[in-house]
Amino acid sequence: GYNLDNLANASLSEEDKIVAKPDASRYAYKIVGTGDGIKATSAKLTLDADVAIRVTFQITGGKDVSAYKFLIDGEETEPIPTSGRYYIELDGIAASKFDDTHIFSVGDLAVHYSVLSYVNMVHNSNSPENLVNLINALYAYYAATEAYVG
Numbered sequence: 001g002y003n004l005d006n007l008a009n010a011s012l013s014e015e016d017k018i019v020a021k022p023d024a025s026r027y028a029y030k031i032v033g034t035g036d037g038i039k040a041t042s043a044k045l046t047l048d049a050d051v052a053i054r055v056t057f058q059i060t061g062g063k064d065v066s067a068y069k070f071l072i073d074g075e076e077t078e079p080i081p082t083s084g085r086y087y088i089e090l091d092g093i094a095a096s097k098f099d100d101t102h103i104f105s106v107g108d109l110a111v112h113y114s115v116l117s118y119v120n121m122v123h124n125s126n127s128p129e130n131l132v133n134l135i136n137a138l139y140a141y142y143a144a145t146e147a148y149v150g
Contacts, residue, residue: 019136022143024123027099027116035109037063041085043104043111045118047138052091053118055104055111059086071105095145098138116142 009017031040038059046052057079059065070079070088079086090102098115105111115138122135 019133019140021123021132021136022119022139024116024120024139027101027114027120029114029117029121030112032110032112033108035107037061038068038106038109040104040109040111043113043117043121045115046089046091050091051093051095051098051115052089053093053102053104053113053115054087054089055113056082056085056087057106057109058084068106071103073102095142096149098142099146 029043035057038057040055041058042056044054046054057070059068065079065081065086068079070077070086072088072090077088079088088104090104093100093115101112101114101117103110103112119135119139122131127135
């Protein structure tokens, strides 16, 4: 609802305002291995001042979180408790690196995920149109940055 009388794309034709749906199928996430008393429950992006990937795990079978080592790309990190679950987060991901796959692991359980994995997930779900548009624009931003950086 901000500055609706002076939109940044006002000079564009309706056709030029459409952001095409990219084919992000090659970025599908993978879950590898099994967790003894732990399972991956979600992976998502957080879009604040920077882009971050957040992967959430749930401890099962009465185990304690202290029995596990949480890693992102092989580096140990401290899990953050939230609503009976724990998440680990990789932030500060540059737009030109949205296609880089990161490994979020706990024991023998690993989630292979990139920013573009989220793009693929949104396209394969019943997501609201405004989220699909946002994700398509995020991919277009990545593609333009990748072309510029090389």
